[in-house]
Amino acid sequence: MDLRKFLTVNSASTTAADEANFSSSSSMDEPPAKKAKINSRKYSEDYLNYGFTWTGSVDTPLPLCVVCGNTKTNGAMVPSKLKRHLEKVHPSLVSKYKNYFERLITNSAKQSQKFEKAVRLSDKAQIASYEVAQLIAQKMKPHSIGETLIGPACRIMVKCMLGKEAETEINKIPLSNDTISRRIADMSENIAKNVHQKLNNKIFALQIDESTDISGKAQLMGFVRLINGDSIINQFLFCQELSGRTTGKEIFDCVDNFFKNSNFSWNFCTGICTDGAPAMVGNEKGFWTYAKQKNADIITTHRVYYTSRSFSSQNSSYGTNICFGRCDKNSQLY
Numbered sequence: 661m662d663l664r665k666f667l668t669v670n671s672a673s674t675t676a677a678d679e680a681n682f683s684s685s686s687s688m689d690e691p692p693a694k695k696a697k698i699n700s701r702k703y704s705e706d707y708l709n710y711g712f713t714w715t716g717s718v719d720t721p722l723p724l725c726v727v728c729g730n731t732k733t734n735g736a737m738v739p740s741k742l743k744r745h746l747e748k749v750h751p752s753l754v755s756k757y758k759n760y761f762e763r764l765i766t767n768s769a770k771q772s773q774k775f776e777k778a779v780r781l782s783d784k785a786q787i788a789s790y791e792v793a794q795l796i797a798q799k800m801k802p803h804s805i806g807e808t809l810i811g812p813a814c815r816i817m818v819k820c821m822l823g824k825e826a827e828t829e830i831n832k833i834p835l836s837n838d839t840i841s842r843r844i845a846d847m848s849e850n851i852a853k854n855v856h857q858k859l860n861n862k863i864f865a866l867q868i869d870e871s872t873d874i875s876g877k878a879q880l881m882g883f884v885r886l887i888n889g890d891s892i893i894n895q896f897l898f899c900q901e902l903s904g905r906t907t908g909k910e911i912f913d914c915v916d917n918f919f920k921n922s923n924f925s926w927n928f929c930t931g932i933c934t935d936g937a938p939a940m941v942g943n944e945k946g947f948w949t950y951a952k953q954k955n956a957d958i959i960t961t962h963r964v965y966y967t968s969r970s971f972s973s974q975n976s977s978y979g980t981n982i983c984f985g986r987c988d989k990n991s992q993l994y
């Protein structure tokens with residue numbers, strides 16, 4: 661806290677002798693540059709009688725009307741001008757005493773504190789909700805676990821450890837099934853948007869792999885490696901269900917449709933990495949063959965160091981939303 665504020669406010673109550681001593685000593689000790697500051701008008705507690713407090717810097721305080729919030733220039737920091745504002749703008753308050761305006765200041769401070777607290781709590785609750793949604797997605801748990809298990813468990817723990825008041829705060833975190841689902845969709849969309857922006861008209865290498873989930877449905881996953889600024893990054897690109905058999909044509913159509921829907925061009929695809937399955941590397945009907953028909957310069961490699969968790973353990977009912985996370989740090993395209 662800047663104590664000079666109180667020194668300035670109390671200056672009105674200093675005695676004439678003090679002022680004489682001050683002026684004589686300051687004329688000897690203070691450098692000439694500081695004398696200019698003496699010209700700025702200082703605030704006096706008495707000005708509260710006219711409904712004015714102050715704002716701005718200690719050196720150049722500005723009069724602030726506690727009724728309408730109007731701020732005036734430092735030059736208006738004189739009783740006559742402040743009184744005129746009160747009489748003209750707030751004539752009904754002319755007869756009010758100083759303590760009335762003091763109460764106004766106190767109430768206004770309390771209101772702003774309340775408002776700030778409400779905003780802070782709301783923001784925190786939203787952040788907590790997103791964090792929990794991310795955790796649920798990463799752990800591949802049902803969206804309903806937020807309201808059926810995580811929320812109640814949290815409330816019990818917080819109530820036991822921190823008390824009833826903390827439990828009330830925890831209750832403000834939205835964890836319903838729909839909210840979690842929406843949060844995950846939001847984050848998926850955001851990540852997809854970021855990847856699309858990064859990929860826009862830039863060369864990239866594609867790694868794809870297909871797997872079967874626990875319901876027996878074939879899922880095709882795509883990862884990209886691209887140049888982002890000064891570094892090369894790996895990024896999860898898509899997870900699409902293959903409708904029919906996992907043939908080279910089926911896989912190619914799936915990737916090609918994704919490219920078309922995302923406005924990606926095969927011309928920017930410089931490399932493709934897959935496993936050595938015939939559907940991928942087959943000379944006539946493999947995915948590589950179809951891809952090279954789109955861009956003959958694509959370099960193909962069949963070596964996949966796939967270190968992400970096996971997709972077969974995931975439940976397809978979560979759709980692509982569960983796969984919004986970035987590619988595993990150790991994943992390699994080549």
Ligand SMILES: [Zn+2]
Binds near residue numbers: 725726729745749
């Ligand atoms: Zn006013």
